Amino acid sequence: MPAFPGDPVDDIAAALGALPSGTPVSEVARRLLDLFTGGSIAPGTRLPPERQLAATLGVGRSAVREALAALEILGIVDVRPGSGTYLRGAASELLPQTLRWGLLIGERNTAQLLELREGLEIFVARLAAARADAAILARLEKDVARMHATIDDLAAFAKADLDFHHALAEAAGNATLTDHLHVIRSLLQVYADRAVHDTAHAERATAEHEAVLAGVKAGDGDAAASAMAVHMATATARLLAERAG
Template sequence: MPAYPDARPHEIAASLGALPAGTPASQVARRLLDLFTDGTIPPGTRLPPERQLAASLEVGRSAVREALAALEILGVVDVRPGSGTYLRGAASELLPQTLRWGLLIGERSTTSLLELRAGLEIYVARLAANRVDAAQRERLAKHLDRMRDSVTDLGAFARADQDFHHVLADAAGNPVLLDQLHVVRSLLQVYADRAVGDEDAARVALGEHEQILAAVARGDEDGAASAMAVHMTTATARLQREVAP
């Protein structure tokens, strides 16, 4: 893997700046992620040694070590014994790990995640109405037919529902938005199979998806966003009932 010449690690370390005294490893990781995702450091770059990072951030080496270990678990860096620590992936590829890290180290709230997902899905629908192509419209219609055929088979209905949303996100044509939505969906996956609890709820969801596709197919951005907002309101309410104590 390529690595910068010796002068470069000093530049990387100097660009970090000091952190407040007593900052935990999570804050070290956040600062490193800010640097890694700004697009200035190519994949494969060898990072400065722990002692240099610790000195630049004005924290103990243990905090740097813990932060790098956590980033390695997330797939952001590659720690090679005897060689050093290397950055993995380009900035856009690191975004899902970055968001996931930020969500998991904080005080995660399912309600907040549901609100975030709703906002992302509504904007996806708006973009898709303007950017969808014929092949994607056909795939959306196919998944809608699957939903229609499986209102009494809730597992199959949920899979068709998810496939519909995945195609819609692809049609939006914004890879950064898609990355963020993928992470939020992953964090809410534990509830996905219970999103529709009975046939009546499935029929309501089916009607909502029909409205979304109709608006997207006619290129109605406002209509698609409004239809998705209606769907997100009912879907969020169902999921909140699932997580209620």
């Protein structure tokens, strides 16, 4: 439910508050982004005009114009000449692309991304052990069975592996956590596609997924998290070796 029941243009401007003198465009964009992705503004809402935003923030109109242009590139707002600027989507829809762009325009450190993925996947496994229902458990079992059946077909094996992780994330029931994982996986995909490149690796990965599944089925968060930690350690080692090669 939007937090602005009255005139959204005036209320949005009032919610922004003033910035210090000399604030760079990047900080103007960040202030706008924080408000637009906070969930308080309904998708499709017309935003205040540049002059009103500039007056409220205490910056020049050119800074606001550049900030809005950057947010349009990110897909956060839609600038319609002669009509105004509109918020494109809900906060949950905007978060993944915001994260993705933020990581893409920054310095990408593969080792750090892998460490982040490890932590997120381990937490997902712990949550899934507490929250997975019968339907999710059935999907996880099916995915592991597919992994067994596709040991010699590595493309199909990779698909079953990914489906297992997607089902775990769904079981965790935390959309923000899932969004972060989706971004990290996307950025690592160039390595992940080639991570399991022989049957020995596939067999080991299958056994590791079975251990995670056992912990989730037992409702044992510690066991599921520990099994995922083992899997992430070997998966990370393979990915780094692939990158070095």
